[in-house]
Amino acid sequence: MIEQLKEWNSLDQQPPISEVEALRYLNEHDIEDTELKALLYVTLAYHRIKRHPENDSLADQFIDEARILDRSHMLVNDLYESKQMMQAYSLLKRTPLEQWVLHETDHDSAKAKKARAIYADVKELKEEWDGELAEKTIIDATSRLKLYQDVYEQLSELEQMMEDAISSIENRRIRIPVKEINERTRQLSDDQDELYKRLPGFLTDQSISNPLESFDQMIGLHDVKTYIKRYYHFLKYQQQRKSFGFSMVDEPGLHMIITGNPGTGKTTIARLLANIYHELGILDTKEVVEVNRSHLVGSYVGQSEENTMNYVKQAIGGVLFIDEAYSLKREGQTGNDYGQAVIDTLVSAMTSKEFGGKFAVILAGYPEEMRQFLWSNPGLRSRFPEQNHIELPDYKMDELVTIAEQTAMQNDFFFTERALTEFTSLIDRERVDDSFGNARTVKNLVMKTVFQKGASEAERDKHHWLDHMRIDVNDLEWEDSSDKDEKSPMERLDELIGLNNVKAEVRKLSSFVQAQQKRKE
CATH class of the missing domain: 1.20.120 (Four Helix Bundle (Hemerythrin (Met), subunit A))
Structure with a gap:
């Protein structure tokens, strides 16, 4: 890894190591080689600028550190000069x-x-x-x-x-x-x-020009990505045929079913599909109107129809996304449940001359519930051909670990290797039953870890920037800390009788906020 880094000689090429690898190396080694240390700082600055295209104070600090270490190095000079030119461009x-x-x-x-x-x-x-x-x-x-x-x-x-x-x-x-x-x-x-x-x-290359690139950047989902690419090229081909004057009577349409367990990316896929429809010129916008049962089902006769049509009109030119669509028609519903009215109104809008073909409907939910829902509503089911069904798999363990690392990095934290091994065990313990929320649960675990770090370390002196980014095994201990006497305004809270749990949580929250403020400095 280090030899590859020393051979890196152009900013037009990506660094041979990732941001996390550079952070871990700086964290774990006492580096005496000034050239190597300068290149590690250049690597960090490069990745941070990619993540934060606008001004980033840490990227500037890393460039300054690199210049102090090895001012004559070609990459150090190129990065500094390029950053100054970018600033000049922004000023003009x-x-x-x-x-x-x-x-x-x-x-x-x-x-x-x-x-x-x-x-x-x-x-x-x-x-x-x-x-x-x-x-x-x-x-x-x-x-x-x-x-x-x-x-x-x-x-x-x-x-x-x-x-x-x-x-x-x-x-x-x-x-x-x-x-x-x-x-x-x-x-x-x-x-x-x-x-x-x-x-x-x-x-300069900060934007993703093709929606397919966004799909490729998603973790896992190999089969889904393959299908989406084929679906994209099919839609593109159909648009080309239409430009020549051809038409297709049995065109499958844009309406889509997306199923998967919690946290598998159903909403994300829906938004990316909207981008594809817009990019190909099939729909006027890439806007996604997101609704569920509470938005659509009314409490009296006629209200459900009115609600549904209001959201259909909002979605014209874009996508209407209905999450947990099967909740519209509950098993054993009474005459006072107006979910069926929503379904009937929706089917009518999808097939009408006024609205048909002017918006896409994407239904999302859990696989088995969605299957039963569509089976009991043949009119709705016929609007979603079989090839327009996407089933998202649960993430594998290595993919969940990658999601954890990405989530941490997006919030300017990184796991040490020991901490990542321990965090993998935490994920494994969370996967014991069907309540596991895949990426959602993993992200929650990461943020819980961040909270624990901030709450436990705020009182300690942390002078080096690396201390404010590193997640170590100690940060994965989530036991409630005991009450401590403090010479601070918190003494007012201590004067109250009882409320021990509340006091502990307030201390942790206060410490967390202090830690975040210190990191921003």
Whole structure:
């Protein structure tokens, strides 16, 4: 792993190790090799910038640490310069360059007012530029840094022009070089676009262009991904045929059934399907209107029909997602249960000339309950052909562990290897019965661990940033801590009689908040 890291030589390639691997190595080793340590910091900065495309103070700190350790390393310099160029691009993008344009026909007072505004903007931009980089000697004329320096020179020239113009205004001999100022402004606008083009791909490629890529990033679900890809290409093919004038009488449609146990990703899949429908131009939007029985079933005659149609109208152009759809028709329901009215109204809307084909219905729920529900409602079942049924499997243990690591990383924590082994055992103990919620349960366990860490460590001095990210085996001990005497406002709470459990929970919550505040610092 380390040898591969030392061979890494371009920001256009991903680091050969993951963010978690870099964190664990820094946590577990006393590193004397400054080059290696600098590369580990560059790796962390790279991954953090990918996760936090906007400004990230920790990424900046890691870059600074790398520069202190090995300022001459090519990757260290490239990352620092690229980050400065990204900042320059962002500054120019936020600057209202279109408002800098002057007109010869403008009144002198209007020109003077605009000149002062331009001067203030230019000074603010220059203050944010890295003066050392702007003056750095460049051997390679094609270097991306050359453009950074060119922009700085343009700003300096424009600053001098505006100073002279303001001076002439104050001396009542107004001389504003309108043409030259406008030329510099246009050049800055062009340079802004060019700065973006010259940035490394990881700084600019933040969006996922194809919904299928989002599916590929999901953990597990191999068979489901294969089906979705085939379904995507089928829909794309149908759209192409329609463009030639072909039609299909028995087209399967967009309505979909998604079944799976709790926490298997039913809602996530529904949203990604909406993105596919929109991306292919089948539906006007990628909006998903999410409802359940409580939204649809009314308490008196006519209310269920009205509720259902209101949500159908909201979903026009997008997707109507009904979670636990089988709860609409309960077994042994009485005459006062209006769930069947929802089903009848929904089927009517799906087949009507007014609404049919203008929205997609996705029903979700547990496999067996959904099977019985569809079997008892043949009219509804016929609207969902067999090929439009997706059954999501439970996650395997290695997939659940990956979900745990991802959840921790998304919240700026990481598991030590020992802690991850212990956490795997915790997951295994939770899988003893049908109440296990797959990814949902795992995420809850991670957040419970985070709470425990914050509640137990807030009073300890933690000076290194790594201390605020590391989850160790001690953080997996969830026993309630005993009450402690504290010289703090908590003494007021201690003066109350009883409420021992409440006091303990308040202490833990207070400590957790303190820990989070310390991490943000």
